[in-house]
């Protein structure tokens with residue numbers, strides 16, 4: 403990497419208020435299965451681990467990263483953070499397309515150029531009913547493709563909140579944190595086939 407590790411961590415990590423929201427959602431949902439796509443600085447992973455410790459219930463927690471940002475070099479082992487973490491050194495696409503597990507909570511912050519292409523599979527097959535899906539960077543101008551996920555939520559009336567306002571000079575919340583809820587009886591149980599290929 404041409405930049406130092408601390409510069410990298412600062413560049414990729416989420417805003418702290420968004421990280422705290424993620425931890426609070428997990429503490430409140432009492433998530434029993436969690437999928438995190440994209441380790442980055444590990445800031446979210448550490449917050450999720452402390453939420454799991456707070457809940458004091460056993461959790462199936464999968465962390466997926468192919469270390470794209472460090473050109474394949476694994477600098478840390480996420481499994482050292484918690485006995486509940488199972489780390490998968492895989493591309494997001496390979497993991498998502500082959501996964502047969504359902505998750506109560508999914509955090510998506512890995513393949514920013516492509517995640518929108520398989521959002522329908524994540525929503526339909528990987529997210530439990532009553533599950534929470536959180537996606538970072540949906541209003542980041544560098545990844546306009548991710549805004550398709552927001553547009554599909556609006557079009558298919560999936561309950562959601564988009565958090566993308568900053569009030570502090572130090573914040574970069576405008577990158578956008580989308581939180582969606584697959585609510586029983588309100589949100590569609592599954593999205594139509596091919597939905598992420600159409601213009602929404």
Ligand SMILES: C[S@@+](CC[C@H](N)C(=O)[O-])C[C@H]1O[C@@H](n2cnc3c(N)ncnc32)[C@H](O)[C@@H]1O
Nearest residue numbers: 415416440442443468469470471493494512513
């Ligand atoms: C923006 S960082 C995640 C930031 C993290 N949420 C945080 O708060 O620090 C993106 C991570 O996803 C990984 N990544 C990028 N493309 C990927 C892909 N196609 N499959 C799996 N992981 C990927 C990168 O190696 C990096 O660790």
